[in-house]
Amino acid sequence: MFFKDKHCPTCGGGGTQVFTPLTPEERKALGTDRTDLWRCTAPGCRWYQPWSHRAGGGRLPEELQNPGADAAV
């Protein structure tokens, strides 16, 4: 598995969130073919960034927002 824990600038707090590589659909929505972009998997979060640094990151379109936490209960 490729899941990693990183600090998310938009989730904030002192903890880390699980990040996962962008799917082909997400890359397409951003208009990029880059495969080194990861996204935060926290419910409602749309943050993505290159793996090694936050510069160049941003927010995914709203339709690609993670579903709420309900399903994870």
Ligand SMILES: [Zn+2]
């Ligand atoms: Zn986040």
